[in-house]
Amino acid sequence: MSLNRILIYGVLTLAAMFYLLPLLVMVITSLKDLEEIRNGTMLTLPQSLNFTAWDKAWSTACTGVSCEGLKGYFWNSVLIVVPAVLVSTILGALNGYVLTKWRFRGSNLFFGLLLIGTMIPFQVILLPMARTLGFLGIAGTTWGLILVHIIYGLAFTTLFFRNYYISVPSELVNAARIDGAGFWMIFYRIILPISTPILVVSIIWQFTQIWNDFLFGVVYSSGDYQPITVALNNLVNTSTGVKEYNVDMAAAIIAALPTLFVYIVAGKYFVRGLTAGAVKG
Amino acid sequence: MNASSKPKLSFGEYLPKIVVAPTFVATLIFIYGFMLWNAWLSFSSSRMLPKYDWVGLKQYERLFANDRWWVAAENLLIFGVLFIVTCLVIGLFLAIFLDQKVRAEGAIRTIYLYPMALSFIVTGTAWKWILNPELGIQRMFREMGWESFSFDWLVNSDMAIYTVVIAGVWQSSGFVMALCLAGLRGVDENIVKAARVDGASMPAIYRRIIIPGLGPVFFSALIVLTHIAIKSFDLIVALTGGGPGYATDVPATFMYTYAFTRGQIGVGSAASMMMLMAVVAIIVPYLYSELREKKQ
Numbered sequence: 001m002s003l004n005r006i007l008i009y010g011v012l013t014l015a016a017m018f019y020l021l022p023l024l025v026m027v028i029t030s031l032k033d034l035e036e037i038r039n040g041t042m043l044t045l046p047q048s049l050n051f052t053a054w055d056k057a058w059s060t061a062c063t064g065v066s067c068e069g070l071k072g073y074f075w076n077s078v079l080i081v082v083p084a085v086l087v088s089t090i091l092g093a094l095n096g097y098v099l100t101k102w103r104f105r106g107s108n109l110f111f112g113l114l115l116i117g118t119m120i121p122f123q124v125i126l127l128p129m130a131r132t133l134g135f136l137g138i139a140g141t142t143w144g145l146i147l148v149h150i151i152y153g154l155a156f157t158t159l160f161f162r163n164y165y166i167s168v169p170s171e172l173v174n175a176a177r178i179d180g181a182g183f184w185m186i187f188y189r190i191i192l193p194i195s196t197p198i199l200v201v202s203i204i205w206q207f208t209q210i211w212n213d214f215l216f217g218v219v220y221s222s223g224d225y226q227p228i229t230v231a232l233n234n235l236v237n238t239s240t241g242v243k244e245y246n247v248d249m250a251a252a253i254i255a256a257l258p259t260l261f262v263y264i265v266a267g268k269y270f271v272r273g274l275t276a277g278a279v280k281g
Numbered sequence: 282m283n284a285s286s287k288p289k290l291s292f293g294e295y296l297p298k299i300v301v302a303p304t305f306v307a308t309l310i311f312i313y314g315f316m317l318w319n320a321w322l323s324f325s326s327s328r329m330l331p332k333y334d335w336v337g338l339k340q341y342e343r344l345f346a347n348d349r350w351w352v353a354a355e356n357l358l359i360f361g362v363l364f365i366v367t368c369l370v371i372g373l374f375l376a377i378f379l380d381q382k383v384r385a386e387g388a389i390r391t392i393y394l395y396p397m398a399l400s401f402i403v404t405g406t407a408w409k410w411i412l413n414p415e416l417g418i419q420r421m422f423r424e425m426g427w428e429s430f431s432f433d434w435l436v437n438s439d440m441a442i443y444t445v446v447i448a449g450v451w452q453s454s455g456f457v458m459a460l461c462l463a464g465l466r467g468v469d470e471n472i473v474k475a476a477r478v479d480g481a482s483m484p485a486i487y488r489r490i491i492i493p494g495l496g497p498v499f500f501s502a503l504i505v506l507t508h509i510a511i512k513s514f515d516l517i518v519a520l521t522g523g524g525p526g527y528a529t530d531v532p533a534t535f536m537y538t539y540a541f542t543r544g545q546i547g548v549g550s551a552a553s554m555m556m557l558m559a560v561v562a563i564i565v566p567y568l569y570s571e572l573r574e575k576k577q
Contacts, residue, residue: 008378008381008383009383011374012375012378012379012383015371015375015393016389016392016393018451019392019451019455020392022404022408022451023395025410026407026410029410037416041424041425042410042416042417042418042421094300095301095304098298098300099301102296102297107301110305114304114308116312116564119508119560120312120316121512121553121556121560122512123512123532123533123552123556124316124557125311126536126537126541127318127319127322127546127549128315132315152311154307155312158304183297183300208398211400212399212400212402213400214400214518214519215514215515218518218537219537229402229515232400232402233406233518233519236406236409236519245410245416248410249406252403252406253403255402256399256403259398259400260398262398263395264391267391267394270394270397271394274397275459275463
């Protein structure tokens with residue numbers, strides 16, 4: 001191997017260590033007991049595989065006043081994510097279909113208005129939305145968060161589908177129209193069957209965004225309705241007695257597992273979503 | 282055409298509009314309407330509860346007279362510049378190294394990019410533990426025999442903002458790598474071959490031909506990173522909580538604190554309007570250049 005190759009692999013390996021180190025430290029720490037943490041360093045391997053911290057993080061750790069672990073909040077996040085992802089993806093697909101195959105006067109303007117919606121800092125809508133959720137009587141509930149995530153996810157999902165459908169030849173749709181196929185028929189028979197890749201991209205993107213969201217979660221939910229990111233932050237910052245770093249780390253891994261799993265299984269689509277979001281318009 | 286098919290036709294004509302109507306209405310109300318509503322709040326005397334009166338620029342005056350706001354703005358500038366530049370440099374170099382026909386490229390790429398799948402809260406929690414002086418890196422080096430090693434940035438008001446940069450770069454640089462790698466794969470090999478034939482060295486080819494050709498990629502990466510920087514909120518909450526004191530406050534945490542925990546809705550909404558202006562200042566040139574490209 002030439003010196004050049006050694007240099008290349010050396011740099012790549014160093015970088016890989018930088019990215020892997022925090023995950024490694026989290027896993028190692030989560031498997032130790034407090035005694036081992038106090039006596040060793042963060043890279044000292046645990047003496048035995050000890051899942052007590054994981055058990056505590058899941059079912060008995062304190063997140064603020066309640067001490068029931070993360071499990072309830074994990075399910076809250078699932079309950080928020082599933083409907084929000086499905087509805088925003090379905091609406092995004094239909095919007096993308098209309099914006100490319102059934103254009104009307106003003107449809108480009110509509111798309112432009114929507115695009116800007118992907119860029120605004122959400123701080124600018126936080127206060128009015130808080131009031132609105134109050135008027136609607138769903139402030140602090142799961143329903144409120146689902147609604148917020150659907151609304152502010154629509155711009156992204158529409159963008160994904162619009163950019164994907166624009167490369168589908170319009171002749172296909174026009175021919176079907178001449179044959180008498182209508183709006184829904186064309187969607188089901190022609191558009192939907194070729195949409196699998198972009199459906200996966202949209203679902204993964206929305207899943208990751210909503211699961212990882214903290215801003216909406218911390219502003220619009222309270223008590224038992226909080227999503228897992230908010231609960232994790234509360235757990236880490238709850239200071240009663242001894243700081244249990246092993247439980248903190250186990251909790252952080254639990255919160256990260258669903259999105260990590262999706263990334264490892266479908267990384268290709270995850271990257272595609274990221275880059276589609278980057279190259280807008 | 283017979284008369285009975287007419288209403289059907291017109292329904293068919295309206296159908297696409299009916300389908301996009303919910304999104305259209307939602308966009309108008311929940312994005313543009315809310316922006317205006319928020320703007321109004323920033324011109325009102327609202328404190329604990331929103332009030333719909335008019336006090337002109339009073340809240341902005343209060344905002345600008347607030348030291349904490351300027352600390353937040355300065356932090357965003359420091360964090361933003363360092364975060365963006367470091368991500369771009371690391372991302373570019375990793376992409377170039379990865380593009381040398383290395384083995385296990387897919388696996389390495391997966392490792393570089395996985396932090397992007399994590400929540401900033403998870404990232405913040407992990408780095409808070411690693412950077413903790415009593416038990417983290419500092420302790421590790423001291424145990425290894427380097428007794429005087431000191432790394433207490435997390436609890437040092439002057440340095441804490443740089444820990445946010447470290448964690449942010451860790452999370453987002455892989456994304457720039459992915460963008461740059463895609464850009465490098467799009468470079469025309471014939472140009473590179475021709476330059477080699479002319480006797481140019483690889484570093485020179487990268488410096489003179491390939492990297493300048495990545496301009497549009499950098500531009501997209503820059504936009505996304507700037508956007509992440511201006512919106513950064515969760516990472517700071519989880520890593521430093523804005524502290525020590527308010528040493529690592531940024532506009533997003535400032536806005537949250539004033540609007541939702543201190544009962545200063547007017548100041549909070551004024552702060553969010555300033556964030557919106559910052560984003561607009563970036564998007565407008567971006568959209569302008571995009572549109573110009575399309576026309577050409």
